[in-house]
Amino acid sequence: MRKHRGLSIIAMLVFAFLFIPLFIIVVTSFGENPTIQFPIQGFTFDWYVNVFETNSLIESFYLSIQISLLATILALLVGIPAAYALARYSVKGRNIMKSFFLSPAMIPGVVIGYALFQFIVIQLQLPIFQGLLLGHFLISLPYIIRVVGSSLDQLDFSIEEVAWTLGSTRLRAFVRVVLPNIQAGIFASFMLAFINSFNNIPVSQFLSGPGVTALPTSLMNYIEYNYDPTVSALSVLLMVGTVVLMFIIEKTLGLAKIS
């Protein structure tokens, strides 16, 4: 169909607006100058080497992977049964219950972070790691409930009843009949929750301590004291990671599933 020229121009400008800033980061990561400048002088990979030699960044990277994986798995373990119960049975107060499970997504991240800091670190005096894990569990749970919930809503539960009639136990029917049918939803919710948790700042910012600092928090601290292209280099590496993840999602689910 023919398009209005003005429309095309606006769309082009918007995409330029979205990508030029990222393009500038990519370019600056190769500059030889010890402070970030654009256009760059010279060409070097030194800042990439520097990323791997900066311990605080590498340690936080491993911590972030660990926290996000554990939190997402915990959210799946708790969230899938809950989503199943909400979709399968007419529980009393079903809507209120569902809103409650989705509510961590409605509360500002800084509020969740601060509340957990007060409760876990100050009052219960538990290690920060636990607080960080719980915080990331909370922000991951709504993704599981929403995405797995909508897969379950589309499932015809009579196939499960057939399995029961044929003598299968409830658990076995759930594992062998229900789970395989909501596989795509589970994978999509896992990806969404993992990426969101890995990128989260507000919750992590309050729950950081010696040796326990999430990567985005470390990166933010680094930016406050340094203005060298190491940040650009790390940003490029993370963007490459994002592209790889998007590629995996596209090949398995189709990106439309998560947008």
Next chain:
Amino acid sequence: MKNKAPYILLTPGLILLIVFMLLPLVTIIWPTFYDGKLTFGSYLSFFQNQYNVSVFWRTLSISLIVTMICILLGVPTAYYIARTSKKWRGLLMAMTLFPLLTNSVIRSFAWINILGTKGVINDLLMNVGVISEPIKMLYTDFAIIVGSVYLFLPLMIITLVGVIENIDLEMMEAAETLGANRFIAFLKVILPLSVPGIIVGSVLVFSGTLSAYTTPQLLGGNQKMMLSTFLYQNAMTLGNWQSAGVIAVIMIVTTIIVMKLFNMVAAKLDKRGGEHA
């Protein structure tokens, strides 16, 4: 026995949410209402302070401005994407999704490079000779607005594409056949039908900007505080837990009120549309 199953399945989640979300929230909120007796004193004194009020208004007005800019840029872009052939639409959607999946620290850092005193814009303008002294753009309201639009525009676009894709293309063509030029047809046909998407997108952008931490922290700094950075400063730098609790409640309440307002607008528009039809 049958009826017990759902409760057993729901219990672990309910317990975790009650113990590690509800209880912590009560822990920070309760002291703001109670000091020996029930009181709103903390809130009254919060709003009696000029500086606090300025942070509150900055947060609201920036969130509103960002939402409007995202609507203005998002609607045409989403329309463009929705009308692109299937082959290219996937690529454009992926390009919109990519910034959204990129860490917000990176996306804010991008604008430090551009807006800073030694940033791309100042460099360019000084080299050309338009200015002799760098313009202060970083740590201003302007920087927070640009950074927030950058953060949330993709979210608005993706929300809108889903809605616009479902609008019957023939209606637009009918309007054109009946003599409306394309711009008018867009305004009178596509725009009203996109309203539900605009409302959903606006709620996401507004509440997102209102509670974002990274962008105001990196682009506004200590000079231009928003509620989220102000909460962090009170809680972690100043150790003023009472104020931090008050700000937390204000953020939650504001978010709820704004969502209700948007939903009311949506309901009203819906009703009006119904009367015309």
